Amino acid sequence: MFRKWCVFFLSLLFFVFFVIPAFASSNDSYQGHPVVKVVVNGNEVQSDVPAILVDGRALVPVRALCEALGIQVEWDAATNTVKIAHPDATSAAEPSGDKVIRVGVIAPLSGDVQVFGQSVVNGFNLLMKEKNSKVGPFRLEVIAMDDRNSPTEAVNAAMNLITREKVDVIVGAVTSKCSIPVSEICQHYEIPMITPTSTNPRVTVDQDKRKAFIFRTCITDPAQGAMAAKFASQNLKARTAAVLYDQGNDYTIVLADCFKDAFEKWGCRVTVFEPYDAFASDFTEVLRKVVQAKPDILYLPDYYPRANLICKHARQLGIRAVFLGADGWDSQYLDLPSLEGSYYTNYYALDDPNPQMVNWVAKYRDMYRVDPDIFAAAGYDTAQVLIKAIEVAGSGDPLKIRDALQNTKDFATLNGSLSFDQDGNPVKPVVILKVKQGKAVYETTVAP
Numbered sequence: 001m002f003r004k005w006c007v008f009f010l011s012l013l014f015f016v017f018f019v020i021p022a023f024a025s026s027n028d029s030y031q032g033h034p035v036v037k038v039v040v041n042g043n044e045v046q047s048d049v050p051a052i053l054v055d056g057r058a059l060v061p062v063r064a065l066c067e068a069l070g071i072q073v074e075w076d077a078a079t080n081t082v083k084i085a086h087p088d089a090t091s092a093a094e095p096s097g098d099k100v101i102r103v104g105v106i107a108p109l110s111g112d113v114q115v116f117g118q119s120v121v122n123g124f125n126l127l128m129k130e131k132n133s134k135v136g137p138f139r140l141e142v143i144a145m146d147d148r149n150s151p152t153e154a155v156n157a158a159m160n161l162i163t164r165e166k167v168d169v170i171v172g173a174v175t176s177k178c179s180i181p182v183s184e185i186c187q188h189y190e191i192p193m194i195t196p197t198s199t200n201p202r203v204t205v206d207q208d209k210r211k212a213f214i215f216r217t218c219i220t221d222p223a224q225g226a227m228a229a230k231f232a233s234q235n236l237k238a239r240t241a242a243v244l245y246d247q248g249n250d251y252t253i254v255l256a257d258c259f260k261d262a263f264e265k266w267g268c269r270v271t272v273f274e275p276y277d278a279f280a281s282d283f284t285e286v287l288r289k290v291v292q293a294k295p296d297i298l299y300l301p302d303y304y305p306r307a308n309l310i311c312k313h314a315r316q317l318g319i320r321a322v323f324l325g326a327d328g329w330d331s332q333y334l335d336l337p338s339l340e341g342s343y344y345t346n347y348y349a350l351d352d353p354n355p356q357m358v359n360w361v362a363k364y365r366d367m368y369r370v371d372p373d374i375f376a377a378a379g380y381d382t383a384q385v386l387i388k389a390i391e392v393a394g395s396g397d398p399l400k401i402r403d404a405l406q407n408t409k410d411f412a413t414l415n416g417s418l419s420f421d422q423d424g425n426p427v428k429p430v431v432i433l434k435v436k437q438g439k440a441v442y443e444t445t446v447a448p
Helices: 002-023 062-068 089-093 114-130 151-164 176-189 221-235 250-265 284-293 304-316 355-368 374-393 398-406
Strands: 033-036 051-054 057-059 072-076 081-085 099-107 138-146 169-171 193-195 214-216 240-246 269-276 297-299 322-325 343-346 411-413 416-418 430-436 439-446
Touching: 099 114, 099 151, 114 138, 114 355, 114 374, 138 151, 151 169, 151 176, 169 374, 176 193, 176 214, 176 250, 193 374, 221 250, 221 297, 221 322, 221 343, 221 430, 221 439, 240 250, 240 284, 250 269, 269 284, 284 304, 304 322, 343 439, 355 374, 374 398, 374 411
Parallel strands: 099 138, 099 169, 169 193, 193 214, 240 269, 240 297, 297 322, 322 343
Antiparallel strands: 033 051, 051 057, 072 081, 343 430, 411 416, 430 439
């Protein structure tokens, strides 16, 4: 099979670099471009749309070319995907003795938070490479789909993975607004789901009812908000705080509510608690209220694009409060100069002296040539948890994998041990990072 594909692709390369120039002088044209004649094994390939030459490159109808070579072609309109398979692919794909466990991955690989999605996939793929995509007698077949950070797209991806691709487990989604509807689907079909980064409580529990097949490897929004309030009151000695949140995003709403509740329980006051429209370009009206209140802390639990915009605007208006954010701030695109002196809760710290973390950071840099972020760490840890569950289950049976996940106790991850509680949430501390001299550096660890 491998030799056949090599011949196929080498043939294509030969065609593009050596054969195309002979056709460039053709007098025929299609939509203003020279028509290219395609000949396979001495026979001219006929197609309703001809091959053409555009900027020195040949664009060849893939169906006509592949069918001439005996290759099967399928168009998946639901995912805008061309699927190409050699007739011998099925028998050649599975090595003798290997059993396949199909793993679906749902992440935003395009759209407003594509950086997060790509990092999760990078972290996940790093462990797959280390393990050679194998767990004992099982070979892991990973099918990744782009949800574009859209709940609708996430639902479509989940349905496609479960009903068409027949996956045994799903990793994802990344944001809470996508993971919540996906969790409902996975629960209905009894497919285990592990989200690396979705922190909203409704992912695993809805209306006080546990979704038995749903898990997460990141701390929850209530825990993160409460520990941020503890840090603000106990470490920063803040007495007053302003809290701003996106009125259309569950992630920011829950963090804001839980911070406020915990901050007030520490005997402190929230003097401004205001929503905003994430699609607005001017936040002057809501920031004026912060100017008047003069709080010690401005808590802004949103993703980095809004944090960059709002915090920069706040400084321009003369707000001197210490900025405090959440894990959504963690990105190479965070506006560090505008956020100098700010803090945010996070999953891990790049400069954590833990030997396991130091080793992992080095491996990630070696593979991707960039520093990892929280989402890459979350993707890697989720892959570790999944592989351990499959080892314990000794099976690809979704129910057995679910049981193994639920019974996970004191499992070593990049930032400490992880155990799942009765709601499928991890029990673990939170890391605080500080923006200092243009870098986000480890500040402290806050226990629940």
